[in-house]
Amino acid sequence: MKSDRLLSILLLLQTRGRVPAHELAERLEVSVRTIYRDVEALSAAGVPVYAERGRHGGIELLAGFRTDVTGLTADESRALFILAAQGAHAALGLDAALGSALRKVMAALPAPHRPAAEVTSRRILVDATRWKGGPQGPVDLDVLQDAVFADRRLRLRYRHSGEREPRTYTVDPYGLVSKAGVWYLVADRRAKPRLFRADRVRSAAVLEDPVKRRPGIELADVWQVLRRQVEERPGGLGVTVRVRRSRLDMFLRLNASHLAELPDTDGEGEWVTVRLMYGVAPEARQLLQFADHVEVLEPPEVRAEVAAAAASVTELYQRAVRAGR
Known part of the structure; x- marks a missing residue:
């Protein structure tokens, strides 16, 4: 509605000062011509707003003008x-x-x-944390926040997953992101976007050097790039399994990150075919948690991998039984 758009323009100008017409048009998803018509409407209504054309021009309220706007729907x-x-x-x-x-x-x-x-x-309550997310290490965001808001570089000692010793990085932070209850630092390292889990930061120090971000790039832009890299990372190995229908809901929840596609759940048979993606065959061993409710159908090397793991577990417990433990 035009009234909502006029109010939005007024609030943006009041908080931002001079704003280029093309930026207002992009924010409000209208044409630049429409923005200029809206400015004329505001002026006709008594709002001291004016537009300056040219390279450094824009739309601005008269200095000192403020309005107490509470016209929320x-x-x-x-x-x-x-x-x-x-x-x-x-x-x-x-x-x-x-x-x-x-x-x-x-x-x-x-x-x-x-x-x-x-x-x-x-x-209404929105809880962003995942079910059964598992314990997380302590997270100290104070230093990370200081660097983000002070526009300073950061020196991190950061432990990667699967490594015992932390590595040292000097990074240029864009900001902090909370994703499903996990905090991440989004930063550039040597002008390349990087993602650091806050609970893996062993120590952090704010440097005197000003941050060196890539021109015109904002936190949301870098986050979109990093998120696509994670979501589109190739799984490498396609695996087809069949799952008992009685366990399907739980199976899909626990294996959401490995799903290659949503399965066809139509029908009333006992089994449902599901296609998964793994990096390497040994990762499929985690399917053993579903015991005989899940069977690997293909490829043969993954079926053999899971069978060998099952045989190893069986032998472990049989030795314990023979020993009387």
Whole structure:
């Protein structure tokens, strides 16, 4: 709606100062011509807004002009009170600030929307952590935050998965990302994007050197690149299994990261065929946790790998039984 767009333009100019017309157009998903028409409408309504054309031009409010805008819609009011689990705010030391901010927002809401916003905060909860995610190491985000907000380089001692000794890196941080309850530092190392799990950082020091980010690149841009690299990483080895229908839901939950495609669950047979992707054959040994509810069909080398692992486990316990343990 045009009224919502005008309000958005006013708020952006009030918080950002001068903003190029093309940037407003991109943010609001309209044409530059529409933005200029909206500016004319704001001016006609008495808002002291003006536009300057040229290389360094843009749209700006008259210096010193402020407005107390509380024209939130009912849905916008409710959306503000649907928040992620408190753990994210606690990790950043912002629990108290969050509570204070929400109280201020509640006081500023139009009176008809306050009851709905209050009920939403009590009826909707978003918990970003995964079920049975397993224990995580302690996470100290203080130094990482300091570097992010001070725009300084960081020196990390970081332990990679599967390695005992940490390595030392000097990085240029873009910011912090919480993904499914796990905190990550997004940074450049030698102008290449890197991802560091915060719970694997053994120590961190903020350097005096200013951060050296790639021009025009923001945290969201780097995160999208890194996320695609993780999600599109080739599995290497396709594996076909059959799963008893009674265990299928649990199997799919626990093996979501290995699924090559969603299985066809139509039908009423006892077994459902599922296709998985692994890096190497030994990774498929984890299928033994489902005992005889899962059978590897192909390839033969993975079937042999799982069979050998099962035989090894059987021999281990048979020796214990023969020894009377």
